[in-house]
Amino acid sequence: MIEYVIRRLALSVVAMLGVITIVFLLLHVSGDPATLLVSQDATQQDIDRIRQAYGLDQPLSVQYARFVTRVVRGDLGFSYRQGLPVGELIVERLRATFELAMAGLAVAVLLGVPLGMIAAARHGSAVDTAAMTVALLGTSVPSFWLGLLLIIIFGVQLGWLPVSGYGSFQHLLMPAFVLGGFYAAQVSRLTRTSLLEVLAQDFIRTARAKGLAARAVLLKHVLRNAALPVLTVVGLDFGRMLGGAVVVETVFAWPGMGRLAVQAVLGRDFPVVQGAAIMGAVVFLTVSLMIDLLYGWVDPRLRAATHRA
Amino acid sequence: MMRTMAALGVAALLVIASDPGTAEAQAQAPDPLVVAQGVDMQTGDPHKTTLTHAVNVLANIYDTLIGRDAGLTLKPGLALSWRAVDATTWEFKLRQGVTFHNGEPFNAQAVKFSFERMLDPKTRWPGAGALRPIKSVTVVDDATVRFTTERPWPLMPRYLGYYGMIVPPALAQSGEDALVRHPVGTGPYRFVRWVKDDRVELEANADFWGGKPRISRVTFRAIPSESSRLAELLAGSVHLMNLVPPELFKPIQDSPRAKLVEGRSLSVYFVIANLVNIARDRPLADPRVRQALNHAIDRQAILASIMHNVGRPVATVCTEVMLGCDASISPFAYDPERARALLREAGYPNGFEFSITTTSGAYPGDRDITLAVADQLNRVGVRTRVNVTEYGVQLKTVQSRQLAEDGWFTRFTDFFGLSTIIPFRAFYSQGEWSLWRPGHREFDQLIEAANAARDETQMRDLSRRIQTVYKEEAPAISLFTAPNVYGMHPDLEWTPRPDLLLTMFDAGWRRR
Numbered sequence: 001m002i003e004y005v006i007r008r009l010a011l012s013v014v015a016m017l018g019v020i021t022i023v024f025l026l027l028h029v030s031g032d033p034a035t036l037l038v039s040q041d042a043t044q045q046d047i048d049r050i051r052q053a054y055g056l057d058q059p060l061s062v063q064y065a066r067f068v069t070r071v072v073r074g075d076l077g078f079s080y081r082q083g084l085p086v087g088e089l090i091v092e093r094l095r096a097t098f099e100l101a102m103a104g105l106a107v108a109v110l111l112g113v114p115l116g117m118i119a120a121a122r123h124g125s126a127v128d129t130a131a132m133t134v135a136l137l138g139t140s141v142p143s144f145w146l147g148l149l150l151i152i153i154f155g156v157q158l159g160w161l162p163v164s165g166y167g168s169f170q171h172l173l174m175p176a177f178v179l180g181g182f183y184a185a186q187v188s189r190l191t192r193t194s195l196l197e198v199l200a201q202d203f204i205r206t207a208r209a210k211g212l213a214a215r216a217v218l219l220k221h222v223l224r225n226a227a228l229p230v231l232t233v234v235g236l237d238f239g240r241m242l243g244g245a246v247v248v249e250t251v252f253a254w255p256g257m258g259r260l261a262v263q264a265v266l267g268r269d270f271p272v273v274q275g276a277a278i279m280g281a282v283v284f285l286t287v288s289l290m291i292d293l294l295y296g297w298v299d300p301r302l303r304a305a306t307h308r309a
Numbered sequence: 310m311m312r313t314m315a316a317l318g319v320a321a322l323l324v325i326a327s328d329p330g331t332a333e334a335q336a337q338a339p340d341p342l343v344v345a346q347g348v349d350m351q352t353g354d355p356h357k358t359t360l361t362h363a364v365n366v367l368a369n370i371y372d373t374l375i376g377r378d379a380g381l382t383l384k385p386g387l388a389l390s391w392r393a394v395d396a397t398t399w400e401f402k403l404r405q406g407v408t409f410h411n412g413e414p415f416n417a418q419a420v421k422f423s424f425e426r427m428l429d430p431k432t433r434w435p436g437a438g439a440l441r442p443i444k445s446v447t448v449v450d451d452a453t454v455r456f457t458t459e460r461p462w463p464l465m466p467r468y469l470g471y472y473g474m475i476v477p478p479a480l481a482q483s484g485e486d487a488l489v490r491h492p493v494g495t496g497p498y499r500f501v502r503w504v505k506d507d508r509v510e511l512e513a514n515a516d517f518w519g520g521k522p523r524i525s526r527v528t529f530r531a532i533p534s535e536s537s538r539l540a541e542l543l544a545g546s547v548h549l550m551n552l553v554p555p556e557l558f559k560p561i562q563d564s565p566r567a568k569l570v571e572g573r574s575l576s577v578y579f580v581i582a583n584l585v586n587i588a589r590d591r592p593l594a595d596p597r598v599r600q601a602l603n604h605a606i607d608r609q610a611i612l613a614s615i616m617h618n619v620g621r622p623v624a625t626v627c628t629e630v631m632l633g634c635d636a637s638i639s640p641f642a643y644d645p646e647r648a649r650a651l652l653r654e655a656g657y658p659n660g661f662e663f664s665i666t667t668t669s670g671a672y673p674g675d676r677d678i679t680l681a682v683a684d685q686l687n688r689v690g691v692r693t694r695v696n697v698t699e700y701g702v703q704l705k706t707v708q709s710r711q712l713a714e715d716g717w718f719t720r721f722t723d724f725f726g727l728s729t730i731i732p733f734r735a736f737y738s739q740g741e742w743s744l745w746r747p748g749h750r751e752f753d754q755l756i757e758a759a760n761a762a763r764d765e766t767q768m769r770d771l772s773r774r775i776q777t778v779y780k781e782e783a784p785a786i787s788l789f790t791a792p793n794v795y796g797m798h799p800d801l802e803w804t805p806r807p808d809l810l811l812t813m814f815d816a817g818w819r820r821r
Contacts, residue, residue, distance in 0.1 A: 031701030035708050038359065043438030044741040047708075053433050081351045081358070083489050092505050148536055156544045163541045164532055166507045253532040255506035263348065268701050 008289065016281045020071065023277045024064055024270075032056070033080050033268040054080060071278065077271035079264075086275035089260060096166055097256040100179060100248070101241035103172050107180025108187050109234060115184070116191025121218065123196060131188065138185025147178045147251035164253035175252040179245050183237045190233055194226040201225075227298055235291035242287070243280040338800070338818035341510070341526035344811055345538045345547040349506045349531035353492035355474035356427050359436040365551070365811040366509055366529050370410075371474035371494030374401055374420065375466055379572075379804040379815070381630060381726045383470050387415065387495060387518075396461040396763070397444075403452045407518050409477040410499040417448040422478040424456075436472055439725070463764045464727060467632065471724050471808060497522045497814035506531055511813075523817040539796065542567050548798040551811060554673045558617040561796045568797050572805025573630045576722040576791035577623045577731065578672070580665055580682055582784055583717060584745045585710045592661045593715060599783035601651035603641035605689040608789050610643075611681045615674050620789040625776040626721075626736065627728035628790050630807045632765070633772035634728040638780060640787070648689040660690025665716040671700040672720045673792050679718045682786065707742060717744065720791050724808045728772045729759045736784050745784045752778045 034050040051057045055066065070077055076086035112135075119131035154174065155163035162171050198204065199222060207217050244258025257276060264272035350363035355371050358364070376386035388401040407415040424446045427434050442458045442465070449455055458465065475495065480487050492500045497519065498511035509529040513522040530547065532538045539557055541547035543566050553561065553569070561569040580602075587594045608622040624641070627634035652660060663686060667679035676697055683693035696714060698706075706712045707719075721742075723730040734740045737756040738748030745752075755775045762768035795805050803816035 030699075030705070032705045032708060035704045036701055038435040043441070044739075045441070046435055046438040047741060049430055049437075050433060050435060053430070081360070083352050083354065083357050084486060089505070096507075144534075148540075151537060151540045156540050159544065163544050163546055164534075164537045165530065166504065250533045251537055253507070253530065253534070253537060255504060255531075259506055259533065266701065 005289070009285075012281070012285045016278065016285075017068075019277055019281050020068075020274055021064075023274055024067060027265070027268060027270055027273055028060060028063070031268040033270060036267050037080060067274065071274070076275040076278070079269055079272045081264075081267050081269045081272075086271045089272060090257070090275055090279050093255060093257045093260050096254060097242060097244060097258075099172060100175055100245065100254055100256055101238060103176030104179035104183065104241045104245070105234070105238050107176050108183035108237060111180065112184035112187025113191050113230070115188035117195065117218075117223075119188065119192045120195035120199065123199075128192075132192070135185040135188045138181050138188075143178050143182055143245075143247045144251050146181065147174070147248060150174045150178065151251070164251070166253070166255050171252075175245075175248050175254050178251075179241060179248045183234075183241075186237070187230065187234060191226065191230050194229050195222055198222050198226045224298070228295065231294060231298060232291055235287055235294070239284045239287035242283045244276070339545070339548060339798070341528045342524045342549070342801070342813060342816065343528045343530055343541075343547045344549045344551070344813065345530045345532045345541060346551055346811075347531070347533055347535070347538070350503075350509060350529070352489045353500065353503070354476075354486075354488035355492070355494075356423075356432050356434045356476065357489065359434075361809055362531075365809065366511075367474065367492060367494075368496070368810045368812055369498040369511055369527065369814065370492045370496045370500055371476065372496050373469060373471070373473045373475070374403075375470045377470040377726075377806075377808070379806050381470070381807055383466055387420075387475055391466055393463070394455065397458045399456045399458070399462075399465055400449070401454050401456070403454065404518055405452050407495050408516070409480075409495050410493045410514060411477055411480055413477040413479055415475065415477075415495050416451045417454045418451075419475055419478050420454045421446045421448050422481070423475045424473065426476070426481065427473065439468055439472055460761060461763050463762060464725075464768065467725050467727060470726075498527060517814075519814065522814050524813055527813045529811075542796045542798075545798070548801050549803065549811070549816075550796045551809070552673065553792075553794045553796050555616050555619070555677075555792065557796070558619065558794065566799065568799050570795045570797050570803075570805055571619055572793040572795070572809075573807045574620070574628050574790035574793045575630060575724060575726060575807045575809075576720050576793070577626065577628060578678060578718070578720050578788040578791055579735070580679070580716045580718050580786040580788065581735065581744055582786075583712050583715050584748075584784060585712070586746065592655070592657055592663075595655045596782050597651045597655040598657065598661075599785075600641070601648040601655070601689065602686065602691065602786050603783050604644045604648040604651065605691065606641070606682060606685050606786055606788065607643040608640065611678060611685075612789055615677045615681060616789075616792060619792045619794055622789045623787045625779045625787055626732045627723075627772075627776070631723065631726050631728040633769040635773045635776050638773075638776050641780075641783075645689050652690065657690075660692060663691045663693045663716065664696060664714040665693060665718055666696050666698050666703055666706075666712065666714040667718040668700045668703060669697050673794075675718060675720075678788070682718070682788070707744070710744070710746065712744065716786070722791075726807065727768075729756070729768065729775065732756060732775050732779060733760065736779065749778070749782055749784075752782065 034047045034056060037050055038046055055063060079086055079089055115131050119128045122128050151163050154161045161173055165171050204221060207221050244256055244261055246258035246262055249256045249258040261276035346362050348362040350366040351360055352358050352363055355367045372387045374386050374388040376384045378384055387404050389404050391399055391401045394400050403417060409415060426432050428437055428440060428443060442460060442462045444457045444459045447455045476488060477493050480493055497514055497517045499514045501510040501512050503509045511527045513525045515521050532541060535554055535557060538550045542550050543564055558569055561567050582593050582599055592598045612618055612620050622640040624638045629636060665679055665683060667675055669676040679695050683695045686693040707717060721731045721735050733756050735742050736745050737743055738746050738753050755771055759768055759771040762771060793805060800819045802819055
């Protein structure tokens with residue numbers, strides 16, 4: 001197990017180096033932070049001075065070597081635009097990002113799993129069709145459109161919820177629903193498929209044959225066995241939400257990672273973009289490791305296998 | 310995607326906006342006053358940025374030596390008066406008894422410290438270049454400072470009406486990022502709290518030298534989506550939104566819950582001709598062709614169809630608010646016949662191929678204006694293609710003179726309100742954004758002379774000649790002023806400023 005974890009970590013480091021190299025090259029080729037920092041409002045000397053101050057006048061190879069050495073030492077550098085350490089800027093957004101991701105995850109699971117269960121239990125019926133139609137709508141409706149619709153109804157027309165912003169539980173409701181709703185649709189379809197697959201297995205027939213109530217069969221045998229693929233997807237979705245939900249954050253003015261990253265890309269604030277990319281990679285890595293560990297908890301067979309190994 | 314988003318949102322919001330039934334009367338004026346911009350302020354330290362979103366907020370916290378009213382007329386700020394002692398020395402008499410929000414005294418030493426900090430390369434202030442003529446700052450006594458300049462600089466007070474916020478020396482020296490996180494000035498509002506990318510909260514400074522502000526609390530919110538900002542405005546939870554894009558003018562005008570307010574503009578839209586090392590046999594090398602392009606454009610029609618009639622045609626390189634902009638020089642007349650005749654005369658009876666680079670969403674209406682320009686050029690035989698490019702990519706190619714297109718759609722702004730600055734930056738052959746290289750000798754000489762002008766009269770005279778040469782040479786299609794438009798709560802009273810500053814000291818609620 002430990003060996004496995006170490007191997008995975010090593011692989012992820014390689015992957016991360018790849019990610020930051022690509023981000024570095026794409027950014028440096030496509031724009032100049034100095035011109036964007038001054039916009040069209042400065043003299044050539046100002047621009048040159050800023051380039052010099054941030055080492056942007058150096059050859060790309062030198063800049064890259066400096067950047068990688070810094071990252072290895074755990075230093076993400078300073079934002080060109082905000083003049084603060086990148087690490088601090090990211091940490092400041094973590095709370096809002098985490099809140100939204102948790103709430104989105106809750107919506108995705110609490111909406112998606114029951115919907116999928118109902119559909120599977122009433123397989124082939126009108127209920128099934130209705131549930132899957134809702135799920136289809138959930139994945140196809142663009143987040144920004146659903147977001148605006150909710151804003152218009154609950155924010156402007158009824159005035160029940162704040163239109164956008166951050167701070168209270170009320171502020172969280174609409175963005176969490178829009179973000180989670182999208183993933184709930186996926187989760188429900190997967191839950192349904194996964195349940196149907198398990199339901200067709202021999203041991204379920206056995207359980208039914210020995211006279212267990214349908215409810216007990218579903219909860220004790222089916223759900224547990226169907227949980228693995230659902231857990232994987234939910235985990236990865238959570239990773240994605242933690243990486244920043246750009247559209248939802250933009251529509252609802254939520255101060256999360258996604259907006260930090262997008263603004264940094266537009267302003268070619270290299271250190272911040274690189275920091276956000278590294279942050280995203282770390283989150284993803286952590287989440288997928290945690291899923292692996294959860295597997296063992298859900299499925300005793302896997303736990304036994306690890307012990308033997 | 311954001312554009313589609315805005316369009317869809319607007320369509321839906323329009324429906325609601327036309328229904329006054331749900332608008333409820335509020336008994337009291339909203340508190341705090343909420344101002345929404347698209348982007349958060351980047352830093353609380355005025356000597357680290359010139360980006361407008363930050364300066365708009367900081368202008369409420371910090372003061373400059375010289376103030377400007379909504380018509381850009383200079384008025385006393387932290388300085389009570391100023392005079393030229395000789396050609397290269399300005400003397401400022403300072404207001405006394407003023408303290409910073411943290412209790413530090415404001416005095417000549419603070420002025421000296423602030424300007425030296427701004428000009429120090431280590432500070433990395435992007436605006437330092439504009440104040441470069443300042444050679445030294447000397448404290449005469451507690452209430453008097455003298456600025457020595459490298460060369461005669463009669464326009465210095467104009468620059469200090471926008472640049473040069475004064476910071477508290479002890480606090481600024483306590484740590485490089487002290488002000489970045491917690492701005493402290495002498496201004497009408499003091500800083501309370503900042504949740505990054507969400508809000509900056511300010512409260513009135515009861516001891517402000519100009520009197521207590523009428524509005525006691527102000528919150529600046531960062532709301533990136535234009536549709537969401539509009540929704541907030543219509544819901545009454547935002548009371549002022551700036552930089553309204555043209556597609557939202559109508560929903561705001563039609564709504565009983567908001568009003569649309571227009572300010573005068575210091576920004577001009579251009580399609581600048583790419584004349585970098587242009588070969589003599591290329592169409593654009595001939596001034597007659599460039600004049601033809603200008604005559605082919607129906608500016609009023611574009612203003613009416615895309616900008617909802619907000620904006621005025623621009624003749625050359627300046628707007629009517631700027632010092633020295635000659636109102637007697639008229640914009641190019643819309644005259645497609647004349648355009649075709651000029652093209653024939655230049656040897657292009659069948660027109661030629663032309664291309665323009667533009668952006669989408671970087672400036673209000675940018676893409677749509679460019680498409681309209683292209684359509685009108687096509688009608689006189691100039692076959693025009695439009696390439697939409699990301700803003701950062703476009704600026705980089707322009708800066709490195711690698712632009713592949715023949716024309717660059719852009720906007721130039723001059724916050725100092727001087728008619729000689731845009732031509733200096735955009736058309737002087739050595740200008741940082743100039744695509745006129747090698748440029749025009751007489752034009753370049755006039756620009757250099759204007760920069761060295763002895764007084765305002767001479768500067769005005771040189772500026773008039775710059776505008777005349779510009780119009781003859783037509784190194785760009787001068788279009789019209791860029792919009793400076795706000796959505797406001799119906800009961801909020803505030804006059805928009807040409808320099809875009811959101812100075813809430815000037816705002817108040819109408820009594821009911």
